[in-house]
Amino acid sequence: MDQRTSPFSSRFVRNLLAFGIGFALVMGAQVASADELVMQPDINQAKPGTKYYVHGLSMAQVARKFGQPGRKLAPEPAKGTKYQPPITRWVYPEFTVYFEHGHAIHLVKHHQRPK
Numbered sequence: 001m002d003q004r005t006s007p008f009s010s011r012f013v014r015n016l017l018a019f020g021i022g023f024a025l026v027m028g029a030q031v032a033s034a035d036e037l038v039m040q041p042d043i044n045q046a047k048p049g050t051k052y053y054v055h056g057l058s059m060a061q062v063a064r065k066f067g068q069p070g071r072k073l074a075p076e077p078a079k080g081t082k083y084q085p086p087i088t089r090w091v092y093p094e095f096t097v098y099f100e101h102g103h104a105i106h107l108v109k110h111h112q113r114p115k
Contacts, residue, residue, distance in 0.1 A: 046107065054097055054104040062090065062097055062104055069097070 046052040054062055063069075070093060075086035088099040098106045 052095070052107050054107045057104045059088075059090075059099060059102050059104075062099075066092060066097075 046054075048055075054065070057065070069090035071091040073089040073091065075088045077083040077086060079086060085100050087105075088102075090097045090099070093110075095107050095109045097104055098108070
């Protein structure tokens with residue numbers, strides 16, 4: 001069989017084959033990296049019944065659940081401004097709890113800052 005008539009001698013077929021192999025490698029790398037993200041638990045997405053779910057708890061209930069925070073930040077914005085409702089933050093070593101009118105609305109985990 002002459003090389004000129006071989007189906008793999010065509011530039012189009014070689015490029016198509018190279019594209020297919022490259023595409024398969026890229027898709028395989030994306031699947032591998034997605035597995036790493038799914039494996040880590042995220043307290044920012046806490047579901048009802050889990051340890052870090054605080055939505056709707058009063059300040060007293062949060063204090064009983066996690067203890068006293070390291071810092072209690074004043075409500076922002078200050079009372080009397082047009083931006084309402086005021087949001088109060090309690091800062092714990094690993095996370096911050098946000099309150100609206102004395103009830104927890106969210107818990108956010110602290111992340112390491114890149115250096």
